[in-house]
Amino acid sequence: MGKKLVVGVLASGRGTNLQSIINSIEEGRLDAEIGIVISDNPEAKALLRAENHGLKQQCIESGDFADTEEYEEEMIEVLEENNVDLVAMAGFMKILSSYFIQHYSNRIMNIHPSLLPAFPGTDAQKQALEYGVKVSGCTVHFADEGMDSGPIIMQAAVSVLEDDTVESLSKRILAEEHRIYPEAIQLYADNKLQVRDDRVEIL
Incomplete structure (x- = not known):
């Protein structure tokens, strides 16, 4: 039996994608463990979700550091201390610098x-509705x-319905996020993902 994949989750808000990862682990659908949950927001519900499941959690606020590099060095230190193999961003609202991205090259997932x-950045569901995609x-x-x-x-x-609002579309998309994240x-845990020429091959 090999070592379990250790995931470090970065979350800023409600933490519903964190919850879907927790549920998948507890229900035996995801063969991994959460080493640490880090938030930049002391009010994040994600921290409470982690606590409720007996998971390590820590708030690291960027305002407590001189600059982005110091802030990210602290995050990396905490992730390393907790033996994190894969970083999963779950509604983490801070942009990570090249320094952080390169440190965890092809080991940071985002949803x-x-x-x-189509529609990168914030308010993606609103962008989609305004553009009129189907x-x-x-x-x-x-x-x-x-x-x-x-x-x-x-x-x-x-599918985008004729009477969709940002809220109704977001809700249906979120259900799919909770399924595929x-x-x-798990594909990563099974070593089934390979990045070649900026494309992911599923082995």
């Missing part, structure tokens, strides 16, 4: 509520130095 490369969805990808631009691992499509992490 985004659109079918990338299909939206979500994307799990490896984070790179661009905005929601790294190699795509998995996607799930969601743990699946993507």
Whole structure:
């Protein structure tokens, strides 16, 4: 029996994707463990979710550091102390620098509520509705130095209904996020993901 994949989760808000990862582990669908949950927001519900499941959690606020590099060095130190193999961003609202991205090259996953490369950045569901697309969805990808631009691992499509609001579309997309994020992490745990020429091959 090999060593379990240790995941470090970065979250800024409600932590529903964190919860889906926790549930998948507890229900035996994801063969991994969460080493640490880090938030930049002391009010993040994600920290409470971690605490409720007996997981280590820590708030690291960027305002407590002189600059981004010092802040990220602290995050890296905490991740390393907890033997993290894979960093999973779950609604983490800070942009990570090249320094951090390169330290964890192809070891940072992110989930985004659109079918990338369409509608990167914030308010993706609002962007999709305003553009009038008939299909939206979500994307799990490896984070790179661009905005929601790294190699795509998995996607799930969601039909856009005529009477959709940002809230109703977001809710249906979120259900798919909760399904595919743990699946993507399991593929990583099984060594089934290979990045070649900025594309992810599923082995």
